[in-house]
Amino acid sequence: MAMLRARESARTDRLFNDxxxxxxxxxxxxxxxxxxxxxxxxxxxxxMAEQVAVRTRFFDNALLDAARAGAAQVVLLACGMDSRxxxxxxxxGTRVYEADQPEVLAxxxxxxxxxxxxxxxxxxxxxxxxxxxxxxxxxxxxxxPEQRTAWLAEGIxxxxxxxxxxxxxxxxxxxxxxxxxxxxxxxxxSEQLRAARAAISPELVSMWKGGPTGELDAWLRRxxxxxxxxxxxxxxxxxxxxxxxxxxxxxxxxxxxxxxxxHKTAP
Numbered sequence: 001m002a003m004l005r006a007r008e009s010a011r012t013d014r015l016f017n018d019x020x021x022x023x024x025x026x027x028x029x030x031x032x033x034x035x036x037x038x039x040x041x042x043x044x045x046x047x048m049a050e051q052v053a054v055r056t057r058f059f060d061n062a063l064l065d066a067a068r069a070g071a072a073q074v075v076l077l078a079c080g081m082d083s084r085x086x087x088x089x090x091x092x093g094t095r096v097y098e099a100d101q102p103e104v105l106a107x108x109x110x111x112x113x114x115x116x117x118x119x120x121x122x123x124x125x126x127x128x129x130x131x132x133x134x135x136x137x138x139x140x141x142x143x144x145p146e147q148r149t150a151w152l153a154e155g156i157x158x159x160x161x162x163x164x165x166x167x168x169x170x171x172x173x174x175x176x177x178x179x180x181x182x183x184x185x186x187x188x189x190s191e192q193l194r195a196a197r198a199a200i201s202p203e204l205v206s207m208w209k210g211g212p213t214g215e216l217d218a219w220l221r222r223x224x225x226x227x228x229x230x231x232x233x234x235x236x237x238x239x240x241x242x243x244x245x246x247x248x249x250x251x252x253x254x255x256x257x258x259x260x261x262x263h264k265t266a267p
Contacts, residue, residue, distance in 0.1 A: 187257035
């Protein structure tokens with residue numbers, strides 16, 4: 001994802017600017033093989049480029065809106081090389097919790113220290129495996145479940161089995177005060193997407209687990225969230241971008257992708 005954010009940031013009509021993305025890629029891959037892979041599998045990168053650009057901008061806006069409306073805590077789940085703590089202008093007093101594997105956070109912090117990057121919030125690392133009871137470790141890091149929170153689950157749901165997706169959302173819900181915000185994305189699979197993933201690696205193929213079953217809105221509602229669900233093609237049009245090819249409904253092989261902003265309802 002850092003490579004796709006770097007690509008978008010290099011455009012003159014970019015939807016966001018992530019000045020750290022290129023550095024993360026270059027430090028992780030000093031030989032530049034990841035950039036060469038783009039030429040080897042152009043379909044995958046073309047399919048993903050617009051999707052990642054649109055959803056990144058959408059989530060930037062959703063998180064900032066929630067923070068400005070009073071959510072003093074932001075939790076980035078499976079954050080990877082997400083640099084929102086550094087590149088977004090947060091309200092004074094905002095705490096951003098970054099949760100991911102210890103080795104991921106260690107690499108990221110080393111690069112940011114090398115760049116002398118300064119967060120625009122109080123940034124808190126939470127080294128954790130999200131397949132475990134990560135909520136306990138989040139609280140131990142200073143998170144307050146009694147305060148309104150803005151959660152981000154970006155690019156996560158499709159990598160979870162249906163039962164695991166339920167557990168994942170239950171943990172978020174259990175830590176969320178009424179009025180908290182949850183931003184997330186989900187999409188259907190398709191033969192086009194499967195072929196594009198296969199062109200990159202078997203790992204990408206096996207990563208797809210499907211996520212929650214049924215309508216996304218109904219799934220969120222069952223877990224105590226009232227959601228606004230947007231089709232990614234409509235959001236792309238608002239940003240002046242074409243529909244991401246895999247989700248362009250003029251294509252008979254297209255699937256659907258959604259961007260959601262949900263709010264925790266009263267218990």
